[in-house]
Amino acid sequence: MSELTNLTLAEARDKLSARDISASELTGAFLDAIAAGNPALNAYVAVTGDEARAMAARSDEKLANGTGGALEGIPLGIKDLFATRGVHTQACSNILKDFKPHYESTVTANLWADGAVMLGKLNMDEFAMGSSNETSCHGKAINPWRRKDSDQALVPGGSSGGSAAAVAAGLCLGATATDTGGSIRQPAALTGTVGMKPTYGRCSRWGVVAYASSLDQAGPITRTVRDNAILLRSMASVDPKDTTSVDRPVPDYEAAVGRSVKGLKIGIPAEYRVEGMQGAVDSLWQQGIAWLKDAGAEIVEISLPHTKYALPAYYIVAPAEASSNLARYDGVRYGLRVDGTDIADMYENTRAAGFGTEVKRRVLIGTYVLSAGYYDAYYLKAQKVRTLIKRDFDLAFQAGVDAILAPATPDAAFAPGEFSDPVSMYLNDIFTVTVNMAGLPSLAVPAGVNGDGLPLGLQLIGRPFDEETLYSLGSTIEQAAGRFEPTRWW
Template sequence: MTELTTLTISQARDGLRDKAFTARELTDAYLGAIEAANDKLNAYIVETPDQARAMAAASDAKLAKGEGGALEGIPLGIKDLFATKGVHTQAASGILHDFKPRYESTVTQNLWDDGAVMLGKLNMDEFAMGSSNETSAYGPVVNPWRSTGSNADLVPGGSSGGSAAAVAAWLCAGATATDTGGSIRQPAAFTGTVGVKPTYGRCSRWGVVAFASSLDQAGPITRDVRDAAILLKSMASVDTKDTTSVDIPVPDYEQALGGSIAGKTIGIPKEYRMDGMPAEIEELWQTGIAWMREAGAEIRDISLPHTKYALPAYYIVAPAEASSNLARYDGVRYGKREPGEDIQALYENTRASGFGQEVQRRIMIGTYVLSAGYYDAYYKQAQRVRTLIKQDFEKVYADGVDAILTPTTPSAAFGVNEMATASPIEMYLNDIFTVTVNMAGLPGMSVPAGLSKDGLPLGLQLIGRPFDEETLFTLGSVIEKQAGHFAPTKWW
C-alpha cells in the first residue's frame, strides 16, 4: 500500500476519518518506504517502527470511536534536534553519543497530544550548523532531486536536510524542522517542499537542542501550503518552560488559505538584487511579482538598507551564542567521554573528539568575539547592526507593506562534496536571503515556485509582520496555485 505515502497530510486526515484506510496501514506504508529508500538518501538517523505501530494502534482506537486530534494517525519525521523521551536525540553530533532524554520537547509533545505518529529521528547538520546537511556525524543526506540527465547526488540544503529530503521523497507525511538562519526555508527551496519559519516565540524552544538561543525557532516542512498550516497549528503554543514563548492565541492557519489578497501591499527590497545573482533567480522573482499583481496585490519597491550587513552580523551573533550554549557538552554527565590525565584534559579530549570541524570552527569564532578586548568591537557591534536590521523591517511595515517577496536561495541545489574545497564563507552565502528574518525575529515561508534550467526546484520567500503567519499562508497559497506542485522523479 505504498501509494498511501503520496497523500498529503490533509488527504490522509480525511481518509482516516472516512475509514478509507487505517492509521496502522498508513504507518506501515511509510515504514516500508523508509526501509526501501533510507540507505540511498540517509534521511533518517534512527527509525522507531515499534513505537510508530503502537502509536498508530492507539490512533485507530480513537478514530473508531469518532474521536481523535487534529493529526490523529498522521506519520511524521522528527528532526534530531528535538528531545524525544527515551529515543535517540543527538543533534547529529558525536558528542551526544547514545543520549536518550528523559523528557519530551514541548513541540513534539504538542504533536503527540494531537495524535501524530513518530516514524523516527531525521538527519541534520551537526547542532544545526550548516547549509547542506554535510556536517552530520551520520554522513550527508542526499536530495531526492537530480539534475536533468544526471545521476550525481545533490545536497538537500541544511540544517534541516533530513526533514526536507524525507518529505520530498515520501518518507513521512510532514516533518519538524528548525531555523536559525534559514535552516527550514533553504532546504525547502532545494527540495521543492514548503517550509515555514514562524515568528520568534510562536513555537516553544523547550526541549530543542540550542544552537543560538535568540535566533532558533521550530517550524514545519511539508509537501504543500495547507499541510504547513495544519502542522504549524499543532506545533505552536505558549509554554511557561520557555521564557521567550509569547502568549498570543494560535490561529487556525488553514482558514487563511485561498483568501483574497486584493489590496495587500507586497514589498520588493532592492537590496536583494545581489551582484552575480543567476538570471533564472531574477526571472523567478519577476514571475512571483507578476502572480501577486495578477491576484490583486499592490507591488511596491522598498529599501532594507542594512541588509548588506546581515550576514557578517549573523556570523558573529550565532557563533557567540553557540559558544556559550555548547560549553555544557564536556563528557562529564552524559554523551561521549574521552579520558584524560586530569579534568581539563578530559574536557579537551572529549570536545576535540566529539565535535565536528564546522562546530569547532563556530565555537572558536564565538569564543573569540566574546573575549576581553574583542567583545565591544565584534559582538556588541553586531547586536547594534541587528537592531538596525529590525528597524528597517519595522519602518517598511509601518509604511503599509503587508509582506515582502524575495527569492529563498541564490541558486538551486549543488552537488554533495561540491563545496568541500571552498572557503566556509562561500557556504555561508547560501543564507544571504534568509538570515535577516531570524535577526529581526520575523516569520518567513519558502514556497516552491519553479524549476531551474537543470530541472531542479527553486523557491520564493515571503516575509511577514510579527505573528502574522496567516498573511503568509494566504500569499503562499497564491504562489502554489500558480506554480503547481513539484515532485522528484523516483530513482531510489
C-alpha cells in the first residue's frame, strides 16, 4: 500500500493544503490501489479514472491559487445509489443496465462543489436491499478482513458493502453510503470503519435511488471519527428539491471531535440484550460503557419497550414503500427492456429479468401488505408501532439522556452464503432498524476485535440533529479502543 493511501482524510487534507502533496499524486495513488486491489475485493463496479484525474488537476489549480474548498483534492468513492451525471448509476441492478443520468444527486453535487474527486462507483446490494452485499448484479463485494489463520472470504455487510470495503482496504479516503435499516452502520461495524447515519432530513435524498422514502438517509463511511465529521459537513444541506430535507444550519462537526463528554448522560437499553448476541459483542458493550464512564459520562439504564416489534414492523414498512418506488422500473423510458406480445407482457418480462430474487421478494411483500383487506392488518399496524418506537426514544431523551450506547451488530462478519433463509439474514439488522423507524442519528464506531480477530462495532444513538454529541462520544471510544486495520492479503 502506498504511503499516500495510508493517510486519513484529515491528514490528506492538511498535506494538500500545505502543498506537501498534490491532488494529482494522491488521486493517482488511489487509482493504482484500486487497480491492484479491486479484482480481489470487487468494491468498485465502475472506476472513473479519466474524470478523477481531470478533477484532481482542477483541484491542484485551486490549491495553488488559494481558492480550494473544504474537500479540495480528496478522492472519494460513491455508492452506486447516487446519481452521477453521465456516469454509471445502476443501483447494482440489471433493470438499470447502462443507465447514465443527465443530472447529479444533491449530496454528490455538494461534494464536488467542495472540491472532492470521484474515483468511481461502489458496489452495493441491489436497490440497497440486503445486509451482506450478496444481492448485487455485479457480484458480491469482499471484506478486506479475514479470520485468523483462514483464507475464507467474508462479507463486508450491506447494503453499503462496497463503500465499507473500499474505505477499510484503503481504496478511497471516504465513501458515500445510505442507511435505510442499518446499511451504513452494519457494514462499518463489520469492516472496522466509522459510519454515520444522520438524522432523517439532514442530507438530501434528491438524486439518490429510492428504496423506502421515509427511512432512507445518506451518510459517510470513513476510517476515523474526525474524517466522518469532515465528510458529513460537506454532504449535509437543505435542498428545495427534497421537501423532507430540513432547513437547519450545518454545524462544524469536526469541532465536536475530542470535546469532553464529562457530565453527559448515556442510556443503556435493557431491550438490546437479545438472545443470540455473541459473548464478544456483549463484552465489548460493557467495555464501551466503562470507557465512557472513565471519561466522565454518567451511565443510566433505560427501557425502550417497543424495540422487540421494530424488526417485523420495519420489514412491513420498508417493502411497502419499496413496492411503490420500484413500480417506475418498467422498461419503457430507461434501463433494461425485454419485449413482449403487448405492453403488459413487456412490463412482466422486463421486471422478471431485471430484478433479482431479494428485490422481487420485498416488492411482493410490500404489494401484499398494501393490498385491499391487508392494509389495516399489516401496514397501518406497523406505522402505529413505528410511532410507539419513536415515543420510546422521545421519553428517554426527555428524561435527560443525551445519547444511547448499544451494539451495532449481533456478531462479526460472516461468510457468503452463511445465511440461507431471508429471516436469518434480516436479524442482522436487529440493533439498527429502530433508529431509522424513529428518524434519529446514529454513529457506528469500531471498538475491538473478537476471538477470530474480526472487528466489532458499537453504535451511539442521539437526539434529532445532535450528530455533534455522537462525534464527541465516538472520538472518546475511538481514542480508548485505538484504530483497527485489516492485514493486507489482496
